[in-house]
Structures are given as structure tokens and as C-alpha cells.
Amino acid sequence: MTATKTIFASAVDVEAAFYEALERGDVEAMMTVWAEDEEIVCVLPAGARLAGYAAIREAWRHLFERGPRFRMHLSRQSVTQNPFSVIHNNIEQLTVVDDQQQTATIIATNVFVRSPLGWRLLLHHASPASAEILSESPKVLH
């Protein structure tokens, strides 16, 4: 089975693969999670809005090449689902894996859709959380 034909049985599986690819800095694994037949959108915490497979792939490739690695602790805050789509809203605790071990708290909305090839990621919208959220201690899922 080639990487581009990975079939995910649930949105939760897609999300796990997304964050694992992000932690590993693996652009091929990252791109297997995205929907292929719809307009995909990725908003990164610095405010870049990327639309379409090519732009999103290039952004992750650039990010992963530049390094450093990230470690991610995920707290899933809300879930809404119907037969065709699943929406998660998460709080991500992101740690930069280097000497500084800096952390950032990110709010992320992930929209998953059911495709002929199983569940895929349609939209990832990530943005920095305010200081109030930083003081919370979310339940770690990942």
C-alpha cells in the first residue's frame, strides 16, 4: 500500500496521524491525512492561510526542513459529528524540542470529511491561545 492510499477508519485516526506526522516532521505522512478531492485549508498559528494540496504540502515541507522538532500534547475540547463530517476543537500544548524547551498553547479547529478513501482532514485552523488558557491544565490525549 502506498502512503497516498492510507485509509483512515475514523476522524480520530486521521487526527492521530496528523499530530504524529507533525511530531516526526514527516511531510509524506502529513499529506496522507488530507482530503484529495475537496478544497483543503490550513491556517497556521503565525497567521498564514494555505489553500490546496500543493500550497499546504510546501508549507509543511518548509517547516519540517527548517526544524526544530515539536512535541505536542493534545486536549480535545469539543466534538461534533454527523455521517459526513466531524469537527474537533482542540487545545494543543506545543513544545519546541531543543535546549530552550519553549512551549506555546494553540487553539485548533479540525474538520474531517468522509471520502471514498475513508476519513480525511479538510481544514486545520490553528491560532495562539490567550494567557487565560495558558493557566489551564488540559487533559492530555496525545
Next chain:
Amino acid sequence: MTATKTIFASAVDVEAAFYEALERGDVEAMMTVWAEDEEIVCVLPAGARLAGYAAIREAWRHLFERGPRFRMHLSRQSVTQNPFSVIHNNIEQLTVVDDQQQTATIIATNVFVRSPLGWRLLLHHASPASAEILSESPKVLH
């Protein structure tokens, strides 16, 4: 018909009502657009994450009371829909209506769901756009 029983025939109608309420600073009109029977989420550009009707109402009330008014120009960038939900990803050009007329560019993901009372807003995730997007001139829809 009371304000809380407004029935929206489409996600586009809900979105128009959302941005009109925001421009008018009308908290009652704002709260008619949100879903009532699901966990609603509102992420504001400063990074606050609000969950649930009471917290979202209080945040808008506080924002509208404090002023100033906003003028919003909306550019809808992508739309995905199925019988139960609609997802819009928009670029908002926000102008503060005062002597300074300051502007900000915001990326917003809006998730709408079909409820027994018509279409409603389930999630609004807004975050500041980076400088590259600021140089674009989006098509104005609102």
C-alpha cells in the same frame, strides 16, 4: 416571533445575521444565530476560547458594551457542505469605526449545523492573518 425563535433557511443567512449583529453591536441578535442544543465554541482573535451559550453571550455583551463599533468586509474563501453541516473559511477585513479607522485582517472558520430550528452557527474560530494576507484585496461579500 421572538428573537430566540428566528429560523434561518441557510448557512449563508446565519452568517449574514452574525456579521450584521457584530456590526450593530446587538447581543440579542448575535445570540439568535448560535445553535442551542449543542456545545457551541467561539474563538476570538485575541485568543480567548469561549464554550457554551452563557460564556459566549457574556463575551459579546462585554465587547459590545465596551465599544467601539466595527465595520466588516467579508471575503468567503472556501465552502464545504453536506446535508447536516456547512463550513465556511473567510477572510474578514475589520475596521474600527472611530477617529483612527484602524483595520485588521482576520481569518475565520465558521461551522453551521442544521437544527430543528433551521441552520445555526456551531463554531466561530477567528484569528489574526499574517502580513502576506494583508496585501491581498479580497472580494467583498458583506
